Amino acid sequence: MFKFIRRLFCLIGNYCPPKLNSFFYKLAGVKFNFKKVWFGNKCYVDTIFPENIIIGDNVCFSYGVTLIAHFDPSRSIKNHIIRRYKNKIKIEEGVFIGPGTIILPGVTIKKNSFIRAGAVIKNDTKQNSIIEGNPQKQVGIINKKLFDKFNLLNKNNQF
Numbered sequence: 106m107f108k109f110i111r112r113l114f115c116l117i118g119n120y121c122p123p124k125l126n127s128f129f130y131k132l133a134g135v136k137f138n139f140k141k142v143w144f145g146n147k148c149y150v151d152t153i154f155p156e157n158i159i160i161g162d163n164v165c166f167s168y169g170v171t172l173i174a175h176f177d178p179s180r181s182i183k184n185h186i187i188r189r190y191k192n193k194i195k196i197e198e199g200v201f202i203g204p205g206t207i208i209l210p211g212v213t214i215k216k217n218s219f220i221r222a223g224a225v226i227k228n229d230t231k232q233n234s235i236i237e238g239n240p241q242k243q244v245g246i247i248n249k250k251l252f253d254k255f256n257l258l259n260k261n262n263q264f
Contacts, residue, residue: 115155122146130155138162144170145204151175154191157210161198167222168204175210197232217247 111133118129126144131137134156141162144150149171150158157174175191192211196202200214203222208214213229220226221237221244230236235245245251 111155112152115150115152118144119147119149119152136160137164142166148172153177157191157193158196159193160196161200161216163198164196164200164202166202167206170202170204171207173207173209219247 114129115133115135118126118133121129123143123145126148127137127139127142130144130150131139133150133152135150135158136156137160141164142160143165145166145168147169148166149169151172151174154174158172172194174194175189176187177189178187190210194208194210195213196208197214197216197218199217200220201218202208202214202220203224205223206220207225209225209227212226214220214226215230215232215234217233218230219235220230221235223239224237224241225239226236226241228241230241231243231246233247234243235247236242237244
């Protein structure tokens with residue numbers, strides 16, 4: 106019964122606007138600091154195993170990000186060759202995840218990574234990496250010079 110209620114909270118969260126969605130994700134068992142994580146509109150968090158999602162501080166999920174912590178073809182196809190599995194998703198601190206990104210089971214996104222829109226993340230990332238595409242590829246490293254450039258653009262309202 107308790108697991109059903111947690112799944113229901115997660116499902117409700119998937120259809121709520123920002124901040125209210127975070128409240129329901131927290132009740133569902135997703136592990137994160139409520140005051141230091143932002144879930145944008147229309148994010149989808151795995152409703153079957155939300156407790157397998159662990160999120161660090163200062164993480165931003167943009168519009169329509171999907172987090173999938175399990176795979177189960179056997180529910181729809183009897184005797185499927187691939188059996189059900191689940192795995193944790195870990196997102197370390199300081200990560201930005203762009204709109205429409207899909208994060209698959211067993212992935213760790215390292216500290217200060219930047220995931221561009223529409224990426225499909227199926228492997229671990231490196232710290233300070235810029236990731237894009239399907240399949241995912243690292244297209245850069247965030248360094249002090251790049252941070253300074255972004256901060257200057259932000260200061261001058263050019264970004």
